[in-house]
Amino acid sequence: MEIPYTVTERPDTGLYNAKLGVWLFLASEVMLFGALFSSYVLLRSGAEEWPHGWQHLSVPLAAFNTLVLISSSVTMVMSWASLKTKDFGKYRLYMGLTILAGLIFLAVKFFEYREHILMGEVPAHDTFFAIYFTLTGLHGLHVIGGMIVNGYFFGPGARMWSSEPERFTNRIEIAGVYWHFVDLVWIFLFPILYLL
Template sequence: MQIPYTVAERPDTGVFNAKLGIWLFLASEVMLFGALFSSYILLRTGALAWPHGYTILNVPLATLNTVVLITSSITMVMSWVALRNRDFGKYRKYIGGTVLLGFVFLIIKAIEYGAKFEHHLYPSENTFLAIYFTLTGLHGLHVIGGMIVNAYFWGPGSKMWVTDPERFTNRIEVAGLYWHFVDLVWIFLFPVLYLL
C-alpha cells in the first residue's frame, strides 16, 4: 500500500500532501493567536488605564530577541537552499544554527521572565501582565516545538537524506514554513506588547 502524493505534487492541486497539511495547520494557528490578539484588543479598549509596554518590559532585550528570531529564520531557509543544492554539510550547519538560535531566544526570554518575577510582577498583577505572559508563554511553547522538530531533522531524522533526498528536502521546507510562522507571530507580538 502506497499513499499517493507524499513526495510528488498532485497535478490538479499543485501541492504535495504535507504542504497542504502544514498550511492548514498554520491557518488554525492564525485563529489561535487571532483569538488572543482579539482578547488583547478587547481588554485594552475596555480598561480604565493600560500601561505602555516599554514602561514595564525590557525593550532592548526584546529587540535582541527579535534579531535572534529573524536570524534563525534566515538560517532555516538557507538550510533548505543547501539541500536543494545537494550540500548536506552546509545543511547540517544551518539547521543546527537554527536550533541554537532557538535556545538563545529561550534563554533571553527566561532572563526577562526572571526579572519580572524578581520584582513580583506576576500574571495576576493586572490584565496587561496576564496577556503578556500568556501570549509570550504560548509563543515560547511554539518555539520549543519547532526546536524539537528541527533538532530531530538535524540528528536522527536526517538519515532520510541518504534513502530519499527529495522527500527529506520537502520535510525541511515544511518544517521551515512552521518556523517562519513562529517568527511571524513574534513580529506582531513584539510591537503590540513592548512598544505600544
C-alpha cells in the first residue's frame, strides 16, 4: 500500500503529511522540555541558595558547543537546499558536516560530564546538578536521536534519492526541522544553566 501525501500536499491541511506530523511531534517535545523548565524554575525559586551556573560549569566549553550546534543548523539547512538544486554531492557534504558537528557536541559534553563526575558533582550532589544532568542529558539523547536519523539519510536512506527524489528531499526537510528544534532547545539551556 502506498503511503499517501508524502510529496503532494493534503487538500485540507495544505501540507504533506510528514510536515504536519513533525510539527505535532515537536509540540509534544515543547511540553516535555517545558515541564522540565518549569521544574527548574520551581526548584530555583524554592531554594534557599542557588549557585550561578558559571561557578560550577564551563562557560567557554558551552559557548563553543553553542557555536557548534548553530553551525550544524546552517549545514543541515544547506543540505536540504542542495537537494532542491539537485546537487547530491553537496547534500552529502553538508549532511556529513552536520553529523560531524553532532559528534563534536557530544564529545565536548562527554568531557564536561567526565570532569563533574570525577569531582563528585553527580546528580545526587545537589539539586543544581540534578536538574543540570536531567536537562542536558535529555537534550543529549535528542542529539543522539537526530544523529541516528541523519546518519541513516547520509548512508543507506540516501538510496531513495535515485528512485524518489522529491520524497527524499521532504524527508531531509523534516529531519532538519527536528534538528533545528534540538538547536533551539540548547539556545535556551545555555543561558539558563551556564550563565545565570
